[in-house]
Amino acid sequence: MRALFIACVCLALALAARSGEATTIAGNPPLLSAFGFFNGGADKPAPGLISYSLGTPLFSDYAEKQRFIALPEGAKVTVGIDGRMVFPVGTALIKSFGYGDAVGKMKIIETRLLLHRAEGWVALPYVWRADGKDAELKLGGARVPASFRKPNGEQMSISYAVPNKNQCKQCHSTKDAITPIGPVWQNMVFANERAKKALMAKAAFVGAVPAQQPRWDDPKSGTVEQRALSYLRVNCGHCHKPTGSASNSGLFFDDHDGGGAALGIGKRPVAAGRGSGNFDFVIEPGHPERSILIHRMKSTDPGVAMPELGRATAHDEGIKLLEDWIRSKKPAA
Amino acid sequence: MRMRIFATAAAIAALSSPLVAKTITVNPGADAQAKLQEALIVAEPGDVVELGEGRFKLTDGLSLDVAKVTVKGQGAGKTFLDFTGQLGAGEGLLVTSDDVVLRDFAVENTKGDGIKSKGADRIVYHKLRVEWTGGPKETNGAYGIYPVESKDVLVDNVVVRGASDAGIYVGQSQNIIVRNSLAMDNVAGIEIENSYNADVHDNLATRNTGGILVFDLPNLPQMGGHNVRIFENVVVDNMTPNFAPKGNIVANVPTGTGIMVMANRNVHVFDNMLGQNGTANVMIVGYRYPYEDPKYDPVAKDVAIWGNQHEKAGWDPKFAGGAQLAAALGGSLPPIFWDGAGGDAARPYVGDVVPALSLGLTDLKATPEAANPSMLPPSTATFTELPKVVLPESMEAAVR
Secondary structure: OHHHHHHHHHHHHHHHHHOOHHHHOOOOOOEHHHHOOEOOOOOOEOOOOEEEEEOOOOOOOOOEEEEEEEOOOOOOEEEOOOOEEEOOOOOEEEEEEEEEOOOOOEEEEEEEEEEEEOOEEEEEEEEEOOOOOOEEEOOOOEEEEEEEEOOOOOEEEEEEEEOOHHHHHHHOEEOOEEOOOOOEHHHEEOOOHHHHHHHHOOEEEOOOOOOOOOOOOOHHHOOHHHHHHHHHHHHOOOOOOOOOOOHHHOOOOOOOOOOOHHHOEOOOOOOOHHHHOOOOEOEOOOOHHHEHHHHHHHOOOOOOOOOOOOOOOOOHHHHHHHHHHHHHOOOOO | OHHHHHHHHHHHHHHOOOOOOOEEEEOOOOOHHHHHHHHHHHOOOOOEEEEOOEEEEOOEEEEEOOOOOEEEOOOOOOEEEEOOOOOEEEEEEEEOOOOOEEEOOEEEOOOOEEEEEEOOOOEEEEOOEEEOOOOOOOOOOOOOEEEEOOEEEEEEOOEEEOOOOEEEEEEOOEEEEEEOOEEEOOOEEEEEEOOEEEEEEOOEEEOOOEEEEEEOOOOOOOOOOEEEEEEOOEEEOOOOOOOOOOOOHHHHOOOOEEEEEEOOEEEEEEOOEEEOEOOEEEEEEOOOOOOOOOOOOOOOEEEEEEOOEEOOEOOOOOOOOHHHHHHHOOOOOOOEEEOOOOHHHHOOEEOOOOOEEEOOOOOOOOOHHHOOOEEOOOOOOOOOOOOOOOOOHHHHHHOO
16 A cells, blocks of 8 residues: 555655656645655655665765665666666665664654656755654744764764755766766665665566675775775765866766876865965875865865865764875875 | 646746746845745746845855746845855855846855856856955955856956965856956956957956966866957056965966966957056966877967056066066066077067067967066067857846
8 A cells, every 4th residue: 555655645746747847846745644654753754765875985974874766667777887777767865864863763863855756867965854743844044053972972963054955966967967876786785685685576687687896894895995996976966076166177086097186186276265275286196185085174264175065074984094095095106 | 636736736837937037136135045045946937036235144155947037136235145154165155057247246255165156058247246255364265256158148246355276267268258347355466367359448457466367277177268358457566465375277377467378369459558566567477287198289379468567577576487587677577578488489579568478488388587578579470360250139228
């Protein structure tokens, strides 16, 4: 019944999308419950949702994320040779963000939807009400106070930013169209075999099933360089690519072979302003302490911090990995 | 349950019928951030988002991604978008859609750039003010008005003050007019970078570190900047000590620079009023930094200078070796100088009736200490004047 319900929602969305452009603007449901993805709370996902996580996730102020795919009934996902997934119209990608409280109970702040409508993907941010029973559409974004403990034990209190609809697109854009970022097969991780099989049963692989990519935090999964590049691809490559929001920078972290000025090595800043931190190069081999990349990852000042969104906190562990990588590179003669 | 879904779908369908252009008015107030951002999201092509009088206190960057929208305030001295308390985003306002008109408001104290438009064709910036109100400071944002990767750009009647990089910066764009504007107290007043076909005219650039810059840089998607006309501007007293964060290319602009051309082709500088610039009124140089980019041309070529009025310049040149050079030349440099990059083939045409100097640094790897200065002989070469930049009529109509 629940699966059927989701299928109906997806169908309704697809139909609505076909009827005109306004559905992408004002005509979206004001409450998340209208979609039927959750049964009265963020911790109660509908049975038909496929849960997954990512080996190397995008850092967002240490928020924990719960990710789901809602596929239309009978529809198939195509997995390309590069591992990128092509979802049918009617698909919803659902991502909830929150923090564990003092006793470890998860409190979800917001749920973001990526809806694949006939005219393309649409991104919508929903913020959960205080009672946690439903979430409200916040096209203009929101700020919510949040407290959590960093892995090193430090207690943090931040102004957590829920992105507005345009900011969703800023990260999710390719050639000015919205696209999913996360679901790339080699970076997907499943809670158990059953969850993996549930998705594989609905997936058509164009080539061989791609091998897992190195996980940023698992030294057994790859070298420091491989893990650093995984981290850069996931955390920076969605904007820093030739078709992304940071195309004008000429600094590209998406799919690359790991060298040269396009990756920042020996590259001077272009429009960094005070983001340069008085340093000359994005990456100076052997010298993380003089690399603009590290300076901007460490900063939480909005005019300096990179990435630009979801960064009220610095990602200490990610910074350490990239420092190790830059330090390991041979300084220029 | 199914009923409800289809009711929703029907409601959505009903909303989608074409609507006439409308005005969405937003006033300052406690929830201005969300209200204004929502207005910029729900606006439809043809709509006007009208900003009321007063001060909008904003905590996050705003963005517009809908084509053919006009964002209009009550005047650059009446409607203030105040980002003093900004907590997130790299700029104050980001525009990513085509045919947008921004007019009659002020943007103050953004943490990063002021107004950025990226891939936003036919954008019009009119009667705006972008300012860091604490005066020149290294902690100010980089660019005031920042169109990039766009075709057809009009910047008309704006005021930009305090940018720690460039007040008005147009990058990697084509077909550009910057006119009737005031750039003061910035590191660079106006900068045209890696761009094609630009007219910069009838502007006042003063109290910057450098007045007007035309640059081309390596390792960028669009390179080979060319066809830029700088004319009928007043570029005087650009003596603010350079306050750009180091590492940025403009941090190397010598204090006291009037107009500076670096590594561009076909740049014509004519009929400007220039003076009180301690390093030079006009400076033409190659890109003299190490780089790896086989597609990049570091030499400035086909630069022509004529019809300019020159007042005092060159008495305090702020580049390495400048003081010694000035001493050797009797205490001051001529108002026009060229670093000599590229040798005779790259020698600029100088029609102005003032002395012009070559530093003789033909080799781009040579340092200023190796200068072999000589006065440029009168130019005899001929050149073809560049055509004027013409923008689509809809853009000109928007500012009439």
